[in-house]
Amino acid sequence: MTHPYKSVPVRSSEITPKEAYLSRRDFIKAAGFIAGSAALAACAPEVAENTGGTPAVDRPAFTDELGDVANTFEEITNYNNYYEFSTNKEAVASLAKNFNPSPWTLEVGGMVNNPQTFGIEDLLKLFPQEERIYRLRCVEAWSMVIPWNGFPLASLLKMVEPTSAAEYVRFETVYRPEEMKGQGSPFYPWPYQEGLRIDEAMNDLTLLATGLYGEMMPTQNGAPIRLVVPWKYGFKSIKSIVKIELTDQRPQTLWSTVAPNEYGFYANVNPNVDHPRWSQASERRIGELSRRETLMFNGYGEQVAALYDGMDLSLHY
Ligand code: MTE
Numbered sequence: 001m002t003h004p005y006k007s008v009p010v011r012s013s014e015i016t017p018k019e020a021y022l023s024r025r026d027f028i029k030a031a032g033f034i035a036g037s038a039a040l041a042a043c044a045p046e047v048a049e050n051t052g053g054t055p056a057v058d059r060p061a062f063t064d065e066l067g068d069v070a071n072t073f074e075e076i077t078n079y080n081n082y083y084e085f086s087t088n089k090e091a092v093a094s095l096a097k098n099f100n101p102s103p104w105t106l107e108v109g110g111m112v113n114n115p116q117t118f119g120i121e122d123l124l125k126l127f128p129q130e131e132r133i134y135r136l137r138c139v140e141a142w143s144m145v146i147p148w149n150g151f152p153l154a155s156l157l158k159m160v161e162p163t164s165a166a167e168y169v170r171f172e173t174v175y176r177p178e179e180m181k182g183q184g185s186p187f188y189p190w191p192y193q194e195g196l197r198i199d200e201a202m203n204d205l206t207l208l209a210t211g212l213y214g215e216m217m218p219t220q221n222g223a224p225i226r227l228v229v230p231w232k233y234g235f236k237s238i239k240s241i242v243k244i245e246l247t248d249q250r251p252q253t254l255w256s257t258v259a260p261n262e263y264g265f266y267a268n269v270n271p272n273v274d275h276p277r278w279s280q281a282s283e284r285r286i287g288e289l290s291r292r293e294t295l296m297f298n299g300y301g302e303q304v305a306a307l308y309d310g311m312d313l314s315l316h317y
Pocket residue numbers: 076079080081082083084136137138139173192220221222233234235236237238239240
């Protein structure tokens with residue numbers, strides 16, 4: 001059995017070498033976070049690698065559990081789907097430059113015993129940040145391998161204590177039309193919303209990501225906190241979350257409202273069920289020339305297939 005994912009707890013020996021410290025501190029300052037806390041140091045260990053410094057020699061290679069090599073920081077941060085800014089993937093990075101993710105609060109409520117509102121700095125302190133190297137498969141048939149930093153959504157949900165009536169989790173992106181010009185488009189029901197069944201949300205693979213490649217989350221990738229559900233098409237992995245609500249109703253999602261027959265609620269990666277307008281049998285890994293076969297559940301079947309026992313997956317695009 002392969003490991004479900006490559007998880008690298010951030011060790012103190014990996015804390016940024018002295019010569020890189022200044023650039024990290026500048027980065028944290030630029031992102032509006034308080035410098036100097038242990039949690040921040042732990043989740044931003046290796047800015048040097050991405051700013052032209054010397055890579056640390058004892059760093060494990062950035063490969064996932066299948067041996068796929070991670071995409072570069074440049075690829076991951078310059079080819080983005082983030083409709084709040086633009087529908088042009090190559091334009092998102094520059095349009096998101098001035099988005100300010102600080103201060104930021106995340107409200108967690110609904111059917112829970114212990115509703116709470118967390119500042120982003122609280123979340124970084126409360127939950128140990130892990131590195132998880134996951135494949136991301138977009139419904140548009142391209143993919144990347146991304147080394148995320150973050151913590152399991154389950155840890156946060158346990159803290160607010162869902163009631164026994166809660167069956168689903170609803171997520172909502174920030175609504176700031178002044179900063180996010182794409183939210184002026186009348187074609188989409190803003191704010192962006194997504195949802196999971198509660199057992200999907202509690203699965204250990206489901207991550208709340210706060211950074212990538214050891215840096216605080218770049219704005220174009222969903223700063224300061226976004227969901228990552230690696231066995232589902234990328235649109236489930238909602239960015240820049242301000243609200244999480246436990247509910248007994250299946251949540252409306254932006255994409256299933258716009259085109260229910262094209263972007264269903266489950267959206268599990270499935271090479272055997274084509275999108276109505278294109279095949280899902282193969283994908284283009286960004287940075288590669290030839291296509292590769294798409295894997296059922298994006299290769300995470302051992303961890304998640306049991307969630308769907310008895311369901312006809314061909315009916316659940
Ligand atoms: N979240 C919000 N709020 N808005 C979006 O447009 N796009 C989704 C998802 N989350 C999107 C979003 C899609 S289609 C994909 S493939 C991933 O984000 C892309 O994440 P990335 O840009 O970090 O690779």
